[in-house]
Amino acid sequence: MSLDYETLKLVWWLFIGLLLIGFAIMDGFDMGVGTLLPFVGRTDEERRVLLNAIGPTWEGNQVWFVTAGGALFAAWPLVYATAFSGLYFALLLVLFALFLRPVGFDYRSKLPDPRWRSAWDWGLFIGGAVPAVLFGVAFGNLLQGVPFHFDADLRSYYTGSFWGLLNPFALLAGIVSLSMLVMHGAVYLQMRTEAAIAERCKKAIAIFAGIFLISFAAAGLWTAFGIDGYSITSIGALDADPNPLRKTVEQSTGAWLHNYALFAWLWLIPTLVFVMTLLVVLLSRIGRPGIAFIGSSVAVACVILTAGFSMYPFLLPSSSVPSNSLTIWDSSSSFTTLKIMFWATLFFLPIVIAYTSWVYRVLRGKITVQEIRDNQHTAY
Amino acid sequence: MISEEVVDLSRLQFAITALYHFLFVPLTLGLSFILAIMESVYVMTGKQIYKDMTRFWGKLFGINFALGVTTGLTLEFQFGTNWAYYSHYVGDVFGVPLAIEGLAAFFLESTLIGLFFFGWDRISRVQHLAVTWLLALGVNLSALMILIANGWMQNPVGAEFNFETMRMEVSSFADVVFNPAGQVKFVHTVAGGYCTGAMFVLSISAYYLLKRRDQAFAVRSFTVAAGFGLAAALSVIVLGDESGYTDGKVQKLKVAAIEAEWETEEPPAAFTVIGFPDQEKMETRYALRIPWVLGLIAPRSVDEPIIGLKDFLVQNEQRIRNGMIAYALLQKLRNGEDDAETRARFKAYQKNLGYGLLLKKYTPNVIDATEEQITMAARDTIPNVAPLFWTFRVMVACGFIMLFVFAASFYVCSTGTVMKHRWLLRLALYCLPLPWIASEMGWIVAEYGRQPWSIAEILPTFMSASSRSAGELYLSLAGFIGFYTLLLVIELFLMLKYARLGPSSLHSGRYYHEKIGGAA
Numbered sequence: 001m002s003l004d005y006e007t008l009k010l011v012w013w014l015f016i017g018l019l020l021i022g023f024a025i026m027d028g029f030d031m032g033v034g035t036l037l038p039f040v041g042r043t044d045e046e047r048r049v050l051l052n053a054i055g056p057t058w059e060g061n062q063v064w065f066v067t068a069g070g071a072l073f074a075a076w077p078l079v080y081a082t083a084f085s086g087l088y089f090a091l092l093l094v095l096f097a098l099f100l101r102p103v104g105f106d107y108r109s110k111l112p113d114p115r116w117r118s119a120w121d122w123g124l125f126i127g128g129a130v131p132a133v134l135f136g137v138a139f140g141n142l143l144q145g146v147p148f149h150f151d152a153d154l155r156s157y158y159t160g161s162f163w164g165l166l167n168p169f170a171l172l173a174g175i176v177s178l179s180m181l182v183m184h185g186a187v188y189l190q191m192r193t194e195a196a197i198a199e200r201c202k203k204a205i206a207i208f209a210g211i212f213l214i215s216f217a218a219a220g221l222w223t224a225f226g227i228d229g230y231s232i233t234s235i236g237a238l239d240a241d242p243n244p245l246r247k248t249v250e251q252s253t254g255a256w257l258h259n260y261a262l263f264a265w266l267w268l269i270p271t272l273v274f275v276m277t278l279l280v281v282l283l284s285r286i287g288r289p290g291i292a293f294i295g296s297s298v299a300v301a302c303v304i305l306t307a308g309f310s311m312y313p314f315l316l317p318s319s320s321v322p323s324n325s326l327t328i329w330d331s332s333s334s335f336t337t338l339k340i341m342f343w344a345t346l347f348f349l350p351i352v353i354a355y356t357s358w359v360y361r362v363l364r365g366k367i368t369v370q371e372i373r374d375n376q377h378t379a380y
Numbered sequence: 381m382i383s384e385e386v387v388d389l390s391r392l393q394f395a396i397t398a399l400y401h402f403l404f405v406p407l408t409l410g411l412s413f414i415l416a417i418m419e420s421v422y423v424m425t426g427k428q429i430y431k432d433m434t435r436f437w438g439k440l441f442g443i444n445f446a447l448g449v450t451t452g453l454t455l456e457f458q459f460g461t462n463w464a465y466y467s468h469y470v471g472d473v474f475g476v477p478l479a480i481e482g483l484a485a486f487f488l489e490s491t492l493i494g495l496f497f498f499g500w501d502r503i504s505r506v507q508h509l510a511v512t513w514l515l516a517l518g519v520n521l522s523a524l525m526i527l528i529a530n531g532w533m534q535n536p537v538g539a540e541f542n543f544e545t546m547r548m549e550v551s552s553f554a555d556v557v558f559n560p561a562g563q564v565k566f567v568h569t570v571a572g573g574y575c576t577g578a579m580f581v582l583s584i585s586a587y588y589l590l591k592r593r594d595q596a597f598a599v600r601s602f603t604v605a606a607g608f609g610l611a612a613a614l615s616v617i618v619l620g621d622e623s624g625y626t627d628g629k630v631q632k633l634k635v636a637a638i639e640a641e642w643e644t645e646e647p648p649a650a651f652t653v654i655g656f657p658d659q660e661k662m663e664t665r666y667a668l669r670i671p672w673v674l675g676l677i678a679p680r681s682v683d684e685p686i687i688g689l690k691d692f693l694v695q696n697e698q699r700i701r702n703g704m705i706a707y708a709l710l711q712k713l714r715n716g717e718d719d720a721e722t723r724a725r726f727k728a729y730q731k732n733l734g735y736g737l738l739l740k741k742y743t744p745n746v747i748d749a750t751e752e753q754i755t756m757a758a759r760d761t762i763p764n765v766a767p768l769f770w771t772f773r774v775m776v777a778c779g780f781i782m783l784f785v786f787a788a789s790f791y792v793c794s795t796g797t798v799m800k801h802r803w804l805l806r807l808a809l810y811c812l813p814l815p816w817i818a819s820e821m822g823w824i825v826a827e828y829g830r831q832p833w834s835i836a837e838i839l840p841t842f843m844s845a846s847s848r849s850a851g852e853l854y855l856s857l858a859g860f861i862g863f864y865t866l867l868l869v870i871e872l873f874l875m876l877k878y879a880r881l882g883p884s885s886l887h888s889g890r891y892y893h894e895k896i897g898g899a900a
Contacts, residue, residue, distance in 0.1 A: 056494030059449070063490045067482030069456045074479040077471025077547070084460030084467075085846035091461055092856055096863060099450045103867055106446040110874055152714070154546045155465050157847050241544040333472045334542070334549040340476060348483040356491050362502050363494070377887045378497070 006239040006329075008338040012075045013315075013328045015345055017308050019071055021301045023064035024135075024181075028300055030058040032185015034101070034128020035178070038121050040189065040200045047121055048109060048372045048379060053192040055105055055380035056363050060356055062101070074341050078154070078244065078331040079315050086148050086158030087141070090134055090165055097130035105380050128185075129178065136177025139307055140170030140219075143256065144227050145319035150245060159320055169227060172219050179212035180303060184296045187280060191289035194366050198289075205284045205292075209277050216273060216303065223310065229255025230317045230325060244330040249322040256310040266309050272302045382845050384741075389853035390462045390845040393860060395827070397454045399820055400864045404448035406819045409523060409570055410577015411441045412516035414608055415496075416509075418601075423509045432890070433601055434512070435500075436883045437581060440875060442497060447871050449490070451864065456482075462853075466834050466844035472549045473539045473556060474529055481525035489518030523573070524566050531562020534826070535630045536835050541730050543713045548838065561630055564623040565826070571616035572822060575782055576815035578609030582789060583812035584879050586805040589798065593892040597883050599798055606789035613783040620779065624677050631836070634829040635678050636689050637763045638772045640664045643688040648675025654773070657765040662690060689762050696735065697758040703736025705729050707746040734838040735761075741842050760832045768829050771821040778818035785811050 003011075033054050041047030073080045084091050100123040108120035144167070147160040183205055190201035223229075228251040235247035260266045276299040283292035311317075316326040332338060372379050415434055422430035456478070459467045467475075492515045499508055532539075538555025539548045550556065582605035588598035624635065635641075640657040641649065642664065651674040655667030678686055687695075706729035712722050738760060739746045742753040749757070785808055792798050798805075830836060834844040878885050884893035 056498040057491075059493055060487065060491030062449075063482060063487045066453065066456050066486055067479065069460075070475065070479035070482040073459065073467065073471050074475030077468050077475055080460045080471060080475070081464035081467035081846075084457055085462070085464035085848065088461055088846075088848060088852060088856070091457060092859065095453055095457060096859065098453055099863065099867070102446040102449040103870070106442050107870065107874060110443075110878070154468055155847065156468070241542060243545060333475070334545070336550045336553070337472045337476060340550065340553050341479060344476075344480050344483060348480075348487075352483065352487045352491075355488070359491055359495055362499060377885075 003339070003342070004239060005335045005338070008335065008342060009238070009328050009332050011342060012332060012338055013308075013312070015342075016068065016071060016075060017304065019064060019068040021304050023068050024300050024304055025184075025297045026061040026064050027058075028132075028181045029185040029188040030054050030061050030101075031128040031132045032181040032183070033189055034124045034185075035132060035182050036185055036189065036201075036204060037128070038125050040186075040197060040204065041121075044114065044117060045369050045372050046197055047117075049193055049197060049367050049369055050189060051105065051108070051124075051380045052372065053189055053367045057359060058101070058105065060359070062098070065098075071341070071345070074337060075333055076315065076326075076331050077333060078156075078242075079326050082148055082156040082158075082326065083316055085156065086146055086160070087138065087165065088158075089162040090138065094131045094134050097126050097134075100124060100127035109376075109380055132178045132181045133174040136174035137165060137170045139177070140167075140173030141165050142316060143173070143223060143229075143307065143311065144169060145230065145251075145317035145322070145325070147320035148316075148318050149321040149324045152245075154244075169219070169222055172215060172222065175215045176212065176219055176303070179208045179215060180300060183208040183212055183277070183280065184300055187284060187289055187293045187296045190284055191293055192365075192367055194368065201289075202284050206281055209281045213274060213277055216270075220270065220306075223256050224254060226253070227256075228253055229257070229310075230314055230322060231255045231258060232313070232327065235327075235329060238329045241334075242330045242332050244324055244326055247323060247327075247330065249317075249325050251319075251322055259309050259312055269302050269309065270306045273299050273306065276302070382842070382847055383850065384842070385850045386848060386853055387842045387845045389850060389857060390848075391841065393462060393853065393857045394458060396857070397451065397458060397860055397864070398827075399823060400868070401448070401451035401455055402819055402823055403816060403868070404444050404451060405523070406569075406573035406576035406815060407444050407580055408441070408448050408519055409573025410575065410608075410612070411437065411444070411580065412512075412519045412577075413574060414577050414581055414604060415441060416512045416516045417604055417608065419509050419512050421604075423505050429597060429600060432883055432886055432888065433597065433604075435886055436597075437601070438496065439878060439885060440580075440584075442493075443871060443874050443878065445493065447867060450867065454860070462846050462848070463834070463844050464846035466839065469547045469839050469844070470536075470539075470835055472547055473532060473536070476550065476553070476556070477525045477529040477532075481522055481529075485518050485521035485525060487518075489515055489522065492518065520570055523570050527566040527569055528557055528559065528562040530826075531559045531565050532556055533835050534565070534634075534830060535559055535561035536838050541733060541838075543710055543726065546714070548835070560626050564619065564626045568616060568619040568623045569822075571612050571619050572815065572819055574612035575609060575616055575779075575786075576819065578605045578612055578786065579782060579808075579811060579815045581605035582609055582785070582808050586808040587879070588882055590802065590805050590809065594882055594884075595799075597891070599793075602789065602798060603793040606786055606793050609782070609786035610790045613779065613786045617779050617783060620776075621677060625680055629679075631829075632687055633689070633692050633761070634763070634768075636686060636692065637765050637829060638768045638825060639674055639678075639686070640667075640765050640769045641674070641686055641688045642690055644685055644691045645688065647679075647685045648672045648682045649678075649686040650674060651677070652769075655769075657769050659762075659765055689765070693758055693762060696761040697754060699732050699735040700738060700754050700757050702729055702732035703734065704739065704747050704749060705736075706733040707736040707739075711747075731837075734833070734835075734840065737843055738832065738840050741840070763829055763831045768825055771824045771828075775818045775821035775825060778814045778821070781811065782814055782818070 033050055037047060037050050041050045104120045104124040104127060108117055148156055148158045150156055186201045186204040190198045230249055230251055233248045233250050276295045280292045280295045313328045314325055318324045415438055418430055419434040422434060492511050495511045496515055537559050538552040540551045542549045581601050585598040585602035588594050640652055642662045650669040650671045652664060653668045655664040657664045674686060675682060709722055709726040713726060736746050738757040739749045739753060743749050788804055792801050792804060832840055834841045884891040
C-alpha cells in the first residue's frame, strides 16, 4: 500500500478517529469524575480525594480535545469550518463549561471558605457533565445530518437553529455519552480510591452501566429503523482535488447499516460494547477496577467506532442539501498537507504516549483522606 | 455577503478573546524559565531557599496558567466558529502549525505541569528539574508554532492558490516554518514574555523588600529577576528592531502606517517621534521629526526609500484592477472553461486575486466595479494610522522604561546595595503593569496593522467571517466578556492574596506571617 492521496484521505479518517478515541478515553474519565464529584464526595475531604485522583493529570488529558480540534483544522478544514460555525452555540456551550475546569481545579482549595469550595465543585460538575452530554448530542446530530449548504465560493450557510440540535434522537445520544463517561470515570475512581468512596463508585458503575447499555441499544435500533442514513450515489475520482459540490447523495432509512451489511465482522464492534460493559460491572464488583478500566476504555472506543463505521465515508451529512454533505473524499486538505500531518503525527504521538505513561506511573497509587490531610496546603 | 456589523462584531470578539488570552501567556512564557533557573540553582547548591522560591513563584505560575489554558481553548476553536470562510480558505496551511502545536508542545506542557506541582517527593531532584525545564520548553515551543501561524497571516509564503478547491494550499512547508516574519515575531514575543515574567518577580519582590519581610527570599528573587529581565529587555528591543527591519522588507505598508509616512521621502527617511496623524487629509500635524533615524531602522540603509502611504494608494489601485482580471479568469476556470491559455493567464494574475476580492465588499461580482468602488477599495488598503502610530509608541516607551528599571536593579544587585535604594524598589513596584501594557499594544500594532486583510494581500478580513447573524454575535460577545471578566477578577483576587502572603503560603514555618503568628 503506497501513500497516495486516496490512501492518505482514508488514513486521516483513522487518525482523527484515533484522536477522538484518545480524547474520549483520557478526558472521558475526567468528565465522568467531574460529574460524580458532588455526589460521590460527601465531605470536603472526600471531594478533595476525588479531585486529587485526577488533578495532576487531567490537564494533559484535555489536550486530546485541543489536538483533535487542531488536527481537524489541518486535515479537514471544511469540516472544521462548517461544523463549528454551524453548531455555533453548542460548541460555545462546551467551551464555556470547559472553562470552569482549569480554574476550578487550581482555585478551589486555595481558599478555605465552604461556599467558595462548593461553588467550584458545582462548576467542575458542569465542566464534566455538560460537555459529556453535548458531545453525544453532536454525534446524534451527525447521524441525522445537519442543515447546511455551500455557495459557489464554498462559503457555508447553516440554516438550522440551536434548539433544533436538541431533538429526541440527539438527546438520547447525549444520554449514551454521559452514562458511558460517568461509568468510565467511576471505574477510574474505584481504582484510585479506597473504602467508602470506592464502594460508592461500585454502585455508580452498576447504575450507569445499565443506563448506558439500554440507551446504546435504543440508539442503535433507532439508527437502523428510525432515521435516514446517507449514501453516495455518484462521486468523481477519489484521489481528485477535494470539491464537495461534485457528487450526488441519497437519504434512506437503514442506510447507516450498509457498511455492516457489506462487512459482517463489523458487528463485532457494537457487540464488544456490550461484552466489555458487562465485564466492567463484574470486575468492579469483585474488586478488580484496574482490569475493569481497560474494559471500559475498550467499550468507549467501540462506541465511537460503531458510529464511525456506520457513517463511513460521511463526516458531516447535510440534511437540507444532501449532495453538499462532507465526506472523507471531498473535504480533506491537499495531498502535501495530509503528508506533513501524517509524518508529524507518526513522530509526535508515540512520544506523547510515552511521557504520559511515565507521568501516570510516577503518580500511581491510591489517594487517601489521610494524604489530603497531610498535604492540605499543596493538594487540589 | 455578510453584513459589516457581523464582521465588526466577529473582529471585536476575536480581539477581546485574544487580548484576554495575551494577559496570561507572556507571564507563563517568562515565569516558566525563571522557575527553571531558580530550581537549577537549588539543584546545584542544594539550598532550601531556592526550592522555596521555585515552589512559591510556581504557585503564582499555576494561578496564571489556569486562565491561560481557559482563554486559550477559545482560540483553538474560534477560527471555526467565527471565521469559517477563513478556515476553509487557508486551513490547509494555517491549520498545520496549530495542529503541531497541540501534538508537540501543548501536550508536553500540560502533561508535565501536574508533575511540576505534585512530583516533588515522587521523583529525584534532577528528574524534577528536567520536568521544569521541559515545561518551559513546551510553553515556548507553543509560542513558536502559534507565531509561525501568525507570521504566515502577515507574510503568506510557501503557499499557492488552487482554483479547483478554491483555497490556499501548502507548496513549501519549509518556507512556512522558516518564514522570516514568523521567526522575528517569535523571538520578539517570547522576549516580551521574559520581560513580563521578570517584571512580575521583580515588582513583587520589591514589595516584600519595601515591607522589610522575608528579605533573604526577596533579595534572591529580585536578583534573579533583575538579571533575567535585563537580558530580556535588551533582547526585546534589539529583536523588536529586527522585526522593524523584517517588516520593512515584507510589510512595508504596515511600517509606513505605524510611522505615519504619508509621502515617499528622499532616503534616509526621518523618524516622527510624535505628532497627530490625520487619516482624511493624509498628513501628520505637529510632527516632531528626527532626520535619518527611520531609514536606519527599517531598510537599514541610507539610500533605500521608505514608500509613503500616498504612493501605496496608487500602487494598490492598480493591483485592484489586476485583481479584477484575476477574478474574471477564476470565474471562467471554475465554470469549466479550463484551457491552457486561461490557466496561464490566471497564473500570471493570481497574486492580485486578493486585491480583487477587496471589491466584494462593494459589489459581489467584482468584475463590474465602478471607478468609485475601486477608489474606495484602494482607500481600504491603508490601515487606520493614528491608533497604530500611538499604540506603537506606547509599546516602545514601556520597553525603554523597563530596560532602565532592569538595568538599575541589576546594578544595585551586583553592588549589594538593594536595600539602600528604596526609590528603585518603589519604581519597580509601580512598573508592574508595564509589560502587560506593552504586550497588549504590541498585539494591536501587529494585528490591527494587518487590516484590511486577515491574510495579507490574499484574503480580506470581511470575507473571512462566518455567516452568522448580528444577534448571535452580540450574545456570544456578551458571554465572553462577562465570563472572562468574572474569571479575571477571581484570578486577580487570588493572585493578590497569595502575592501579599508571600512565601508564608508554603506553610513551611520559615517565613514572616508564620513566625509572627499572623494570618496564613
